[in-house]
Amino acid sequence: MVKPAEPPSLPPRRRGLRALSITAQLLFGLGLGAALTEVAFSVRDGGAFPHVNFYVADPELGVRLEPGATMEFQLKPNPSTTIHVNSRGYRGDEWPAPGGDEVIVVGDSQVFGLGVDDDRTFSAQLAQLSGRPVVNGGVPTYGPMEYLAVARELLAERQAKTVVVVLNFVNDPFEIDRPNRERHAVWDGWAVRSETAPTQVTQFPGRRWLFSKSHAFYTLRRWLHERGSVKIPEDSELGSPVDVGTPSEGGLDDLVLASRNARAAADAEHQTAVAALTSSRTRLDAVDKQIADQRVTIDRKLASTSESEQLGNFQLEVARGKPGDIVREDYGESSRSIQVTAGLIRQAAKLRNDHLAAQLKKEEKAGKTELKDLVKAEADLVAEQQRLRKEIAAGVPQKDRPPSRFHEYLQQFKAMCDEYGAELVVVALPIDVQVDPGEWAKYDVRDAPDMQDSLILLDDLVADAEALGLRAVDVTAALRSAQPGAFLDHDIHMTAKGHAAFAVALADRLKTPLPTPLQAPQPGLPPGRSFVPTAAEWASAPEVKVTGSTALGCSTQIEREWLRVQCRRRTATEGFGGVVVREGATPATMAMRTADGLSLVTPLTVGEPLTARFHWKKEVQDLQIRWPAGDDGKPKFVGEFVKAEPTMPPADAAAEAAIAGLCACHKQARKEQLCAQDGKLVGDYEPYAYDCKEVCSDLWGDPSLIAACTLKYPEDKDCAARLACAQNDPLFPPTCPEGQVHAFASNHCRTPCDEAHPCEAGGRCMPWQSGGVCL
Numbered sequence: 001m002v003k004p005a006e007p008p009s010l011p012p013r014r015r016g017l018r019a020l021s022i023t024a025q026l027l028f029g030l031g032l033g034a035a036l037t038e039v040a041f042s043v044r045d046g047g048a049f050p051h052v053n054f055y056v057a058d059p060e061l062g063v064r065l066e067p068g069a070t071m072e073f074q075l076k077p078n079p080s081t082t083i084h085v086n087s088r089g090y091r092g093d094e095w096p097a098p099g100g101d102e103v104i105v106v107g108d109s110q111v112f113g114l115g116v117d118d119d120r121t122f123s124a125q126l127a128q129l130s131g132r133p134v135v136n137g138g139v140p141t142y143g144p145m146e147y148l149a150v151a152r153e154l155l156a157e158r159q160a161k162t163v164v165v166v167l168n169f170v171n172d173p174f175e176i177d178r179p180n181r182e183r184h185a186v187w188d189g190w191a192v193r194s195e196t197a198p199t200q201v202t203q204f205p206g207r208r209w210l211f212s213k214s215h216a217f218y219t220l221r222r223w224l225h226e227r228g229s230v231k232i233p234e235d236s237e238l239g240s241p242v243d244v245g246t247p248s249e250g251g252l253d254d255l256v257l258a259s260r261n262a263r264a265a266a267d268a269e270h271q272t273a274v275a276a277l278t279s280s281r282t283r284l285d286a287v288d289k290q291i292a293d294q295r296v297t298i299d300r301k302l303a304s305t306s307e308s309e310q311l312g313n314f315q316l317e318v319a320r321g322k323p324g325d326i327v328r329e330d331y332g333e334s335s336r337s338i339q340v341t342a343g344l345i346r347q348a349a350k351l352r353n354d355h356l357a358a359q360l361k362k363e364e365k366a367g368k369t370e371l372k373d374l375v376k377a378e379a380d381l382v383a384e385q386q387r388l389r390k391e392i393a394a395g396v397p398q399k400d401r402p403p404s405r406f407h408e409y410l411q412q413f414k415a416m417c418d419e420y421g422a423e424l425v426v427v428a429l430p431i432d433v434q435v436d437p438g439e440w441a442k443y444d445v446r447d448a449p450d451m452q453d454s455l456i457l458l459d460d461l462v463a464d465a466e467a468l469g470l471r472a473v474d475v476t477a478a479l480r481s482a483q484p485g486a487f488l489d490h491d492i493h494m495t496a497k498g499h500a501a502f503a504v505a506l507a508d509r510l511k512t513p514l515p516t517p518l519q520a521p522q523p524g525l526p527p528g529r530s531f532v533p534t535a536a537e538w539a540s541a542p543e544v545k546v547t548g549s550t551a552l553g554c555s556t557q558i559e560r561e562w563l564r565v566q567c568r569r570r571t572a573t574e575g576f577g578g579v580v581v582r583e584g585a586t587p588a589t590m591a592m593r594t595a596d597g598l599s600l601v602t603p604l605t606v607g608e609p610l611t612a613r614f615h616w617k618k619e620v621q622d623l624q625i626r627w628p629a630g631d632d633g634k635p636k637f638v639g640e641f642v643k644a645e646p647t648m649p650p651a652d653a654a655a656e657a658a659i660a661g662l663c664a665c666h667k668q669a670r671k672e673q674l675c676a677q678d679g680k681l682v683g684d685y686e687p688y689a690y691d692c693k694e695v696c697s698d699l700w701g702d703p704s705l706i707a708a709c710t711l712k713y714p715e716d717k718d719c720a721a722r723l724a725c726a727q728n729d730p731l732f733p734p735t736c737p738e739g740q741v742h743a744f745a746s747n748h749c750r751t752p753c754d755e756a757h758p759c760e761a762g763g764r765c766m767p768w769q770s771g772g773v774c775l
Contacts, residue, residue, distance in 0.1 A: 065089045065091070098159055102161060106166070107147060117496075125499060129507040137150045151413070151417070155417070164426075165424065169430055390524070426462070436480060466517075485497045518756070519770065523742075547640035553567055562603055568697040583611035590728065604625065610624070623641055665722050669723055674692065700727060708735075709725035739751065
């Protein structure tokens with residue numbers, strides 16, 4: 001059998017050309033297929049990607065945007081938008097030359113405007129609304145640390161007048177202390193989470209285009225990623241998850257809980273202060289009783305050592321009494337009325353103190369300390385009494401709002417803006433589901449949580465910013481008014497409609513004058529000043545010499561820096577007109593006229609004169625307090641009553657009615673009585689006095705306080721408190737309307753003021769305790 005002849009083999013050169021041709025055809029086919037595939041996927045995607053794909057790495061900020069980059073962006077099922085990046089690496093057109101009334105806005109992807117065109121971002125719309133140049137410094141992936149860095153960088157270049165920082169509650173609370181360089185890395189133009197970024201990549205020609213620009217390759221990567229992802233069961237409580245922070249950063253619930261705990265701690269601290277105040281009041285009552293008991297113990301020892309009838313038990317009782325508090329109700333032949341006057345009390349007190357000093361000297365010579373120890377114990381109690389009164393007078397400190405999560409950050413940001421002479425404006429941007437619970441539906445979330453409690457975080461931020469003197473705005477209400485349609489479908493970012501509502505709210509806030517915080521006066525009194533002495537303190541206070549006072553039936557006392565003048569009835573028919581301070585009045589000065597007398601209680605300042613006109617029915621006298629230099633060159637107190645020309649006394653029917661009501665309270669609480677003997681008034685204890693009646697000769701206080709004090713202490717059982725309130729006792733103040741405070745050694749409610757917050761027409765702003773109040 002003859003074998004067929006084999007075809008002649010091709011020469012090696014022709015075989016190489018044929019292989020090359022086949023390879024070229026295959027490559028062409030593959031290339032054409034790849035190109036057609038790329039075109040098909042690009043057409044399918046509309047040339048858009050759902051992520052920004054032109055990031056470049058930055059050692060400080062983690063990422064930046066590639067200058068001059070452009071792309072089509074689409075988060076389906078939302079419309080496609082175009083993104084342009086200028087030569088500075090920020091969104092939008094080229095920026096104008098620095099200068100003018102420029103606004104810099106910094107933030108993350110919400111400020112950048114993912115999902116809207118360049119001219120529909122709120123920054124672009126703010127420029128149209130305000131007529132000011134606005135620079136959009138927002139960059140996706142950035143957090144609070146990057147906002148600060150970008151603002152500093154741009155301020156150094158552009159000297160803008162305003163910086164707007166938008167704090168996004170989707171992630172900014174979690175990223176405030178975590179820089180972007182730790183959170184994101186750049187991978188072929190994409191910004192990816194650091195924990196998922198590859199540690200190394202294989203470089204080859206065309207890799208950047210393939211990985212960042214190819215729609216077909218992006219679709220392949222996405223398919224591979226989804227195949228490797230854990231699927232959520234269909235019967236799960238949640239559909240698509242919403243990213244509100246990674247476990248290591250904490251979640252929204254953690255922030256709400258922290259804010260609640262902070263407020264609860266502030267409430268607890270406030271309640272502790274209230275409890276301490278109540279405890280101090282209780283302790284003060286006990287100390288008052290201990291002082292009285294200690295005084296009795298000392299007086300008994302003094303009585304047992306007295307060799308004179310001038311200092312018996314009765315005189316010692318008088319020394320610690322007050323007018324009318326030692327009165328017997330039975331005025332029979334065998335009894336005597338005991339009408340104790342203020343003068344008698346002071347006389348007895350002096351006798352008692354002189355005897356006490358003498359006995360202490362005797363004890364010291366004898367090497368004994370019993371009486372000295374008793375006096376020391378009394379002095380310690382009195383010191384505690386004064387300390388407690390001061391604590392109670394200071395009241396409970398105002399309950400401050402706990403600082404927000406951004407407190408220290410805002411302080412740092414403000415300091416930086418101040419350095420460049422720019423104003424910082426703070427915007428609180430809520431999550432879409434905080435604005436409208438209906439937004440949960442787009443995430444297929446069933447049994448959605450109530451986000452109402454989380455709004456406390458935005459409130460805290462705005463309050464914190466305003467407390468620092470910053471303009472601040474929460475855009476929740478503005479975005480809520482733009483619903484439905486303020487947010488993208490299946491995404492947290494704002495639509496053009498949402499950006500427009502945002503821009504209007506921000507423009508309105510920028511028109512509002514910058515808030516000037518009012519410096520409210522501090523509580524208490526400045527050094528060298530004290531609250532008015534109590535009725536018990538006045539009872540034993542020493543009398544000072546004022547020429548002409550005795551003849552007018554007046555007593556004059558000084559306790560600490562306080563002067564009290566009390567002019568009592570001299571005859572049954574004597575009438576009183578009133579008291580007017582003509583020179584040297586203070587906001588704590590109290591002048592009162594009753595049917596039984598005149599009174600003036602006022603603080604004195606050494607060197608400052610005082611003139612007060614006292615009106616009786618038949619005469620007018622001016623009390624003049626002057627301070628001539630003494631032998632030592634220091635001002636010396638000199639007082640005298642000087643006859644004055646008759647003038648019309650002040651008349652105030654409302655005040656007279658109020659004083660009459662306070663007088664009834666005085667009679668009930670103090671039981672002051674005046675007795676007659678042979679038709680003459682008796683101001684001392686005499687054996688055959690009769691016709692005793694309750695009077696208000698010893699009543700003093702501020703008539704203009706009576707209405708507020710009666711409102712605070714309305715019941716008959718509150719008479720003692722009502723009296724103390726009208727006498728400026730800080731332990732019994734009236735309740736002030738919101739926004740007003742107690743100032744000076746007075747129970748009057750005053751409106752705080754300063755240059756930026758002037759008083760109403762006719763009012764005068766007087767500096768007080770690092771602030772000011774209206775007079």
